[in-house]
Amino acid sequence: MQIARVRGTVVSTCKEPSLRGVKFLLVQFMDEEGKPLPNYEVAADVVGAGVDEWVLVSCGSAARQVGESDKRPIDAMVVGIIDTVSVDNHILYSKKDQYR
Amino acid sequence: MQIARVRGTVVSTCKEPSLRGVKFLLVQFMDEEGKPLPNYEVAADVVGAGVDEWVLVSCGSAARQVGESDKRPIDAMVVGIIDTVSVDNHILYSKKDQYR
Amino acid sequence: MQIARVRGTVVSTCKEPSLRGVKFLLVQFMDEEGKPLPNYEVAADVVGAGVDEWVLVSCGSAARQVGESDKRPIDAMVVGIIDTVSVDNHILYSKKDQYR
Amino acid sequence: MQIARVRGTVVSTCKEPSLRGVKFLLVQFMDEEGKPLPNYEVAADVVGAGVDEWVLVSCGSAARQVGESDKRPIDAMVVGIIDTVSVDNHILYSKKDQYR
Amino acid sequence: MQIARVRGTVVSTCKEPSLRGVKFLLVQFMDEEGKPLPNYEVAADVVGAGVDEWVLVSCGSAARQVGESDKRPIDAMVVGIIDTVSVDNHILYSKKDQYR
Numbered sequence: 001m002q003i004a005r006v007r008g009t010v011v012s013t014c015k016e017p018s019l020r021g022v023k024f025l026l027v028q029f030m031d032e033e034g035k036p037l038p039n040y041e042v043a044a045d046v047v048g049a050g051v052d053e054w055v056l057v058s059c060g061s062a063a064r065q066v067g068e069s070d071k072r073p074i075d076a077m078v079v080g081i082i083d084t085v086s087v088d089n090h091i092l093y094s095k096k097d098q099y100r
Numbered sequence: 101m102q103i104a105r106v107r108g109t110v111v112s113t114c115k116e117p118s119l120r121g122v123k124f125l126l127v128q129f130m131d132e133e134g135k136p137l138p139n140y141e142v143a144a145d146v147v148g149a150g151v152d153e154w155v156l157v158s159c160g161s162a163a164r165q166v167g168e169s170d171k172r173p174i175d176a177m178v179v180g181i182i183d184t185v186s187v188d189n190h191i192l193y194s195k196k197d198q199y200r
Numbered sequence: 201m202q203i204a205r206v207r208g209t210v211v212s213t214c215k216e217p218s219l220r221g222v223k224f225l226l227v228q229f230m231d232e233e234g235k236p237l238p239n240y241e242v243a244a245d246v247v248g249a250g251v252d253e254w255v256l257v258s259c260g261s262a263a264r265q266v267g268e269s270d271k272r273p274i275d276a277m278v279v280g281i282i283d284t285v286s287v288d289n290h291i292l293y294s295k296k297d298q299y300r
Numbered sequence: 301m302q303i304a305r306v307r308g309t310v311v312s313t314c315k316e317p318s319l320r321g322v323k324f325l326l327v328q329f330m331d332e333e334g335k336p337l338p339n340y341e342v343a344a345d346v347v348g349a350g351v352d353e354w355v356l357v358s359c360g361s362a363a364r365q366v367g368e369s370d371k372r373p374i375d376a377m378v379v380g381i382i383d384t385v386s387v388d389n390h391i392l393y394s395k396k397d398q399y400r
Numbered sequence: 401m402q403i404a405r406v407r408g409t410v411v412s413t414c415k416e417p418s419l420r421g422v423k424f425l426l427v428q429f430m431d432e433e434g435k436p437l438p439n440y441e442v443a444a445d446v447v448g449a450g451v452d453e454w455v456l457v458s459c460g461s462a463a464r465q466v467g468e469s470d471k472r473p474i475d476a477m478v479v480g481i482i483d484t485v486s487v488d489n490h491i492l493y494s495k496k497d498q499y500r
Contacts (some may be wrong), residue, residue, distance in 0.1 A: 008186040016146055
């Protein structure tokens with residue numbers, strides 16, 4: 001999984017029918033020092049993540065191991081909202097501090 | 101999924117039989133600021149996207165979770181035509197404005 | 201899929217038994233301007249492509265959705281010989297011109 | 301598989317239900333000279349690896365070929381704790397020396 | 401598949417049980433001119449490759465399409481020992497010459 005920050009949304013009306021009702025978030029990958037990486041993904045969301053939240057993103061076939069996503073052409077999925085990231089015994093990110 | 105702009109087409113007569121009738125689009129990936137990335141893909145199309153439209157592209161096994169594509173050697177698929185991309189509460193792309 | 205040019209062959213006698221009889225081509229990926237990329241793959245061939253031809257290459261599990269390749273450890277496959285590539289309403293490559 | 305060093309942990313309370321009870325490690329990939337690469341992954345752990353240990357990480361669908369992980373949206377898994385890495389007849393890493 | 405040179409081995413005692421008895425080789429990818437690339441993989445071996453030999457490596461789910469590897473968390477496999485690589489009608493590598 002990759003650590004990413006939710007930066008926006010993508011809306012598509014004309015799409016593959018199995019994707020109806022799927023919410024697409026634009027998420028920017030972060031490195032292990034909390035800095036944005038050049039990579040991003042448009043990921044489906046099953047956990048109700050909001051803009052600026054840090055999330056865990058699963059890519060590839062893993063993104064379809066969720067509920068009814070089995071047969072949908074989805075290759076990236078937000079699978080968790082991150083509470084804390086600890087690196088080298090140091091708290092890199094804490095959701096609580098973020099929203100205080 | 102990745103955001104991409106349709107730039108052209110690829111035609112192949114001599115191909116794996118299961119690919120007959122599949123339309124191949126050359127799509128250029130875009131970054132989260134709307135600038136073209138160096139990466140591109142030749143993607144099968146199920147939504148009828150046209151040149152210059154922005155689309156959502158699914159890669160890997162996700163590209164085969166569409167109708168009868170299950171058994172075709174396809175690793176990239178245009179799965180939606182994008183209406184809007186919003187980043188940091190700003191509209192990065194709107195199809196309506198594009199074609200006004 | 202990626203656009204690639206066939207540059208050579210790889211021969212292996214001592215290999216996983218299911219790969220017997222499979223022809224391996226060394227293919228160099230091309231960018232959307234027709235210039236060679238640094239990436240290459242050794243791809244199995246089902247369409248009989250020859251050296252210098254431009255081909256479509258499918259990677260990952262897509263490479264095994266062909267005939268009896270289902271259970272072979274193959275992660276790249278030449279799935280079509282390219283006739284034409286059109287980019288921005290311009291013919292980038294035409295097999296006919298190539299071999300005139 | 302990639303060689304990686306465990307650098308920390310990621311905690312997520314609000315996540316896809318099938319991920320409950322899964323421990324997420326932040327692992328940094330190492331190159332073949334033992335230097336850290338810019339890439340990292342958040343990987344599920346089934347072997348009880350601790351901070352600073354060198355581990356083997358499997359990515360993609362391989363990460364789900366473990367016990368009950370079959371249906372979980374996991375795309376990276378720590379599958380072994382490394383004892384030794386030998387490169388060019390030289391011991392690059394030995395766990396015993398590390399913890400002496 | 402990628403062309404790689406075997407550079408060493410990785411030993412892990414504490415690992416996912418299904419990996420018992422699997423031999424892990426550290427293989428360095430080579431470019432199409434025979435120069436080492438920065439990428440490497442730790443690959444399972446089914447063909448008995450030795451140090452310095454050039455091999456074909458399959459990545460992703462392809463690595464599990466071998467014998468009993470179906471349910472093992474393996475994402476890279478040495479599937480053949482290379483005899484010759486020909487590029488642009490030139491022999492880039494020949495195992496026979498290598499060991500003369």
